[in-house]
Amino acid sequence: MVLELIGAGFTYRGSTRPALTSIDLRLEPGQMHAILGPVGAGASTLVRLITGLLGERGTSVGQVRLEGTAVMLGDDPEAQLSGMTSLVGDEVQLSGRLHGDEATQVDKRARETLDSLGIGDLWGRRLETLSGGQRQLVALSGLLSQRPSLLALDQPSLSLDPDARRRLGHVLQDYCTSGGTVLITAHQLDEVAAACRDFSVLASGRLHARQRRLTVRDCDHEGIWDTREQDRVEQAEVSAPTAVALSVRDLTVSRAGAAVLDHVDLDVATGEIVTIMGPNGAGKSTLLRSLAGLLERGADITGAITVDDDGRAVSLGDTPAHQRAAHLGWVGQDPGSQLSAATVREELTRSAPLPTHRRRNRTAIRAQRQEAVASAMAQAQLEAVSETHPYDLSIDLRKDLVMAAALIVGSRILLLDEPTLGRDRQAIGRLNKFIQDFVRRGGSVLATTHDRRWAAQTADRILSVDRGRLYEDRQTGGTPWCE
Ligand SMILES: Nc1ncnc2c1ncn2[C@@H]1O[C@H](COP(=O)(O)OP(=O)(O)OP(=O)(O)O)[C@@H](O)[C@H]1O
Ligand SMILES: [Mg+2]
Incomplete structure (x- = not known):
């Protein structure tokens, strides 16, 4: 024994x-x-x-x-x-x-x-x-x-x-x-x-x-x-060509002279859910971080990133991360690094942008922020933990909290790095509802995952990254893992 x-x-x-x-x-x-x-x-x-x-x-x-x-x-x-x-x-x-x-x-x-x-x-x-x-x-x-x-x-x-x-x-x-x-x-x-x-x-x-x-x-x-069930759920055909929400051209990222991302081209349409799969170390997080402007100093990045802003194409070029957040809501692989407040409610309140003329009409501004927080909390189903310390939450709820914060900022495109991590069946359901609500309101989602079942059931399109190159639909269905 x-x-x-x-x-x-x-x-x-x-x-x-x-x-x-x-x-x-x-x-x-x-x-x-x-x-x-x-x-x-x-x-x-x-x-x-x-x-x-x-x-x-x-x-x-x-x-x-x-x-x-x-x-x-x-x-x-x-x-x-x-x-x-x-x-x-x-x-x-x-x-x-x-x-x-x-x-x-x-x-x-x-x-x-x-x-x-x-x-x-x-x-x-x-x-x-x-x-x-x-x-x-x-x-x-x-x-x-x-x-x-x-x-x-x-x-x-x-x-x-x-x-x-x-x-x-x-x-x-x-x-x-x-x-x-x-x-x-x-x-x-x-x-x-x-x-x-x-x-x-x-x-x-x-x-x-x-x-x-x-x-x-x-x-x-x-x-x-x-994670074994892998039926591909056929997504409804997109009836008319929709606007491109995010466009990436010839994106190359090098670290110490070696290419981590290699001439990546990618379009995500308005209302589309795209997932990216691929081996550990393939470059998935690097891709999302480079879009969000969050690569470490020393990484060499070239290429063009454009987002749609109500019909106007905005080139992100040298735009710093805090300005990109108005377009691209990044929810990193490690949600803890994005949390700093003592309660869930406080964390969300901090994310609510303050208008520049805030000395005027403070009561109305406070009410507006409280409303935005309540609405994001409801959409991410976080009400029951509103007074909990973020570090006392399980990983899935910590991710939900960072996603709710991105809603408050008003980003139209969510970059979700491994949103399925550590989720049970109910937490997967909560994630799916959140994403469906978001795209129904005109948002777009680009998510990385190692969960083939989730990708097959959720994504409009599955891409894969392998050694820095992006491929279309290579892993759809995948090889069954259970002998
Ligand atoms: N700050 C850094 N400095 C140098 N190399 C890095 C740095 N961050 C990541 N890398 C390397 O870049 C490559 C791509 O890493 P990345 O985090 O994008 O992989 P990933 O596809 O997200 O993997 P995982 O599935 O494990 O999350 C890996 O070889 C990784 O070790
Ligand atoms: Mg990663």
């Missing part, structure tokens, strides 16, 4: 309702177990309880017995690296070095782990230059190379492309074959979860073991987003 929970429960301080109730779970060496459930069911609390990270945050009951060592991957992609190193190789070796392990062994283990996840070439890279998926893989490598008895991974697939997920699934299976134990939690059933040999479902803090593999219908019933 590696882990045993008997009648385990946990109640956060200040809460009357337990987050976890009567959890029984036993994991043996070599076992790979997935716990699936909707957002808020208690998965992160369970992983933290098992790894002893809840401390004094509440009251626990029952028994949690762990034999050997356990390490945990948290569900916040922005907080997974140690903050103590600056290079990939050092980050992956950090734990071994801190434990005083023999240096050549630590080095060897770290390189092998990076290679097994297909990112050996990132060894000398600075951490701040990694794409979202690359960062997730580096965090996972750091944990794997510690070789703990139990790897507890809270949403390990966040930001990973389908190939990386499949590769991670195999690496974790090998880890179990060599005697390790893996516990995964997720809101989505994807390649990593499907690599597990047994499953349980967490619903409202209670765990139910499943005797058979989950079907699409099981997932729907449990509120889990099953």
Whole structure:
């Protein structure tokens, strides 16, 4: 036995309702177990309880017995690296070095782990230059190379492309074959979860073991987003040619002399939803950031970006990011970096632009801003969390908050970088409703995603980026991932 929970429960301080109730779970060496459930069911609390990270945050009951060592991957992609190193190789070796392990062994283990996840070439890279998926893989490598008895991974697939997920699934299976134990939690059933040999479902803090593999219908019933179903939903034909809302010509971005985006041409029509897929590190976030004027200093950018402003073509050329925001609402891959206020309402109020003559008629201006905030909050379905601190929100709600802020600014084109990240079935529904409302009012959406099912069901057009080049419809339907 590696882990045993008997009648385990946990109640956060200040809460009357337990987050976890009567959890029984036993994991043996070599076992790979997935716990699936909707957002808020208690998965992160369970992983933290098992790894002893809840401390004094509440009251626990029952028994949690762990034999050997356990390490945990948290569900916040922005907080997974140690903050103590600056290079990939050092980050992956950090734990071994801190434990005083023999240096050549630590080095060897770290390189092998990076290679097994297909990112050996990132060894000398600075951490701040990694794409979202690359960062997730580096965090996972750091944990794997510690070789703990139990790897507890809270949403390990966040930001990973389908190939990386499949590769991670195999690496974790090998880890179990060599005697390790893996516990995964997720809101989505994807390649990593499907690599597990047994499953349980967490619903409202209670765990139910499943005797058979989950079907699409099981997932729907449990509120889990099953990424496997890939029916292409035929979109209604566009009846007449519509205006081009965003036009990109010959966009090239180079970093240190190497092209990250290579002569990209792209048009997005008014009312159109376009998704961009492609491997980790392909250049998707770079594309959205370059449109929003948010590339790091040192990146070399050439080409033309034009947006429609009520029938007038506006060239964005050297327009700074804050002025572009009037046209292009950017919702980045890491929503935390765009949040700064203490409550959801305050965050949205800060986004509401102040008129230049604000000394006059302050009452009317305040009322207008409150109205804009209330309307955006309703459209993003955030009313229930209006007084919550943004950092206490799950990732999907943090993204919703940044999208609501873009509405207030009045952008006509939304650039959504991985909006499906970490969403359960209900949260996908909320996203779809938000997007549909936005395009119905004449907006356009350009979104990146690794979720083929969502792209197939939502997009008017699917593009893919591979090594900086943009292709039309290459991944529609894709190869089925489940054997
Ligand atoms: N600030 C930076 N400096 C140097 N290289 C960078 C920087 N940011 C990103 N890169 C590199 O540029 C390439 C494209 O990165 P980008 O973030 O656009 O990928 P992505 O397609 O969004 O990947 P993911 O699916 O993992 O989010 C990657 O190789 C990445 O490591
Ligand atoms: Mg990205």
